[in-house]
Amino acid sequence: SIWYFMKNILDDNYISIEEAANYLGVKVVTLRTWIKLKTNLPAHKIGKQWKFKKTELDNWVKSGKSANF
Secondary structure, X not given: OHHHHHHHHHXXXXXXXXXXXXXXXXXXXXXXXXXXXXXXXOOEEEOXXXXXXXXXXXXXXXXXXXXXX
């Protein structure tokens, strides 16, 4: 349906590190640590800010890569 399509587009916008931490149920410091440890966390550096896409975070969790940390 068009609603499902639009919802996916809206959900795939970049979110901040604070929003990503909240989405994953972890602390911001944990995300920063995972980035430093090269955990394949799908993080994008835009300017000086880390940004994330929910769909990429979902895929990362589903892949099992997040279970290692």
